[in-house]
Amino acid sequence: MVYSIESAQSIFSSTQVPSPIPATIALFEQLNVDDKLALLWFAYTEMGRSITPAAVGAARLQFAEGLLNQIKQMSQADQLQVMRDLANRADTPISRSYANFSVNTKLAFWYELGEFMKQGIVAPVPSGYEMSRGVQIVLDAIKQLDAGQQITVLRNTVVDMGFGDVVVSSSPQVDAEPLFPRTEPAPTKITVKGITEPTVLSYIEALNKDDFDAAIALFTPDGALQPPFQKPIVGYEAIKRYMRAEAQGLNILPQEGISEELQNGSKQVKVTGIVQTPWFGVNVGMNISWRFLLNSEGKIFFVAIDMLASPAELLNLRVR
Numbered sequence: 189m190v191y192s193i194e195s196a197q198s199i200f201s202s203t204q205v206p207s208p209i210p211a212t213i214a215l216f217e218q219l220n221v222d223d224k225l226a227l228l229w230f231a232y233t234e235m236g237r238s239i240t241p242a243a244v245g246a247a248r249l250q251f252a253e254g255l256l257n258q259i260k261q262m263s264q265a266d267q268l269q270v271m272r273d274l275a276n277r278a279d280t281p282i283s284r285s286y287a288n289f290s291v292n293t294k295l296a297f298w299y300e301l302g303e304f305m306k307q308g309i310v311a312p313v314p315s316g317y318e319m320s321r322g323v324q325i326v327l328d329a330i331k332q333l334d335a336g337q338q339i340t341v342l343r344n345t346v347v348d349m350g351f352g353d354v355v356v357s358s359s360p361q362v363d364a365e366p367l368f369p370r371t372e373p374a375p376t377k378i379t380v381k382g383i384t385e386p387t388v389l390s391y392i393e394a395l396n397k398d399d400f401d402a403a404i405a406l407f408t409p410d411g412a413l414q415p416p417f418q419k420p421i422v423g424y425e426a427i428k429r430y431m432r433a434e435a436q437g438l439n440i441l442p443q444e445g446i447s448e449e450l451q452n453g454s455k456q457v458k459v460t461g462i463v464q465t466p467w468f469g470v471n472v473g474m475n476i477s478w479r480f481l482l483n484s485e486g487k488i489f490f491v492a493i494d495m496l497a498s499p500a501e502l503l504n505l506r507v508r
């Protein structure tokens with residue numbers, strides 16, 4: 189049997205992913221711009237405490253520094269307008285520059301703005317601000333999510349800001365950016381209960397070392413990686429750029445897995461476990477599964493990374 193990416197997408201189809209994430213983002217999208225900014229402020233002040241400042245690192249801001257300095261010099265009214273323009277995806281020079289930032293620079297930019305807001309250097313949410321009903325509804329929806337899901341919502345809203353249809357992983361800045369410093373070394377000798385496939389173990393070991401060349405070498409030339417809530421990314425170059433942009437500094441702690449041999453010598457393998465992002469370190473663990481389709485030579489033809497609906501899903505190791 190010959191596989192297509194489409195058929196591979198349906199392996200381990202009983203894996204439950206959290207629909208509240210897209211639903212909460214859709215609710216957020218319906219807010220007016222000031223409500224969006226206020227919502228993010230409240231969500232962030234509750235979660236922001238657990239950001240590990242080492243992740244932000246001065247080097248990470250090298251591309252955002254110019255914009256941040258420009259914003260610092262502005263009147264409070266203009267600062268607020270810049271933030272509205274970003275959230276509205278308005279066509280302004282600042283909004284265009286922002287859209288070209290890598291994901292990590294976008295996050296670092298807002299982290300820094302948030303710090304400036306706390307220090308009074310950038311216009312804060314007015315002290316008498318009364319939450320509208322809409323903000324309350326979205327905030328309540330966010331509170332229902334687990335911590336890993338909450339930071340995913342926050343991240344997606346930040347990534348989507350700015351003007352232009354830029355594919356962030358192809359941002360030219362990605363290659364120039366320094367790698368995230370790892371505060372603690374991730375485990376590099378991996379064992380996963382139920383899994384002996386060297387490809388799968390090597391994949392996790394490579395990501396835990398930020399060795400994206402080694403990770404790519406495990407794929408077939410037409411292989412694909414499907415990130416959470418996204419379409420598959422196909423081919424060595426595209427996957428490598430994506431990993432460079434999005435997978436830096438991840439701490440992957442796999443727990444269990446299941447592997448099934450298919451008729452033509454290929455295998456489907458599912459692994460579940462916890463992933464920590466360098467932004468929140470050990471403070472937030474995301475429940476994740478990997479669904480691999482390996483060809484008869486043990487190369488990765490397809491891997492889908494899914495955020496799981498609940499911790500109970502970590503134990504869902506059924507084939508169908």
Ligand code: EQ3
Nearest residue numbers: 225228229232295298299302339340343415434435465467
């Ligand atoms: C200033 C403030 C607060 C107010 C203002 O009004 C508006 C905004 C936007 C504000 C600022 C908000 C801030 C600072 C938000 C920061 C959010 C952050 C740092 C979120 C980070 C989230 C990171 C996540 C969810 C990472 C997930 C990574 C995963 C699941 C990786 C998975 C992968 C694996 C496991 C693989 O095997 C292959 C690669 C891949 C990347 C897919």
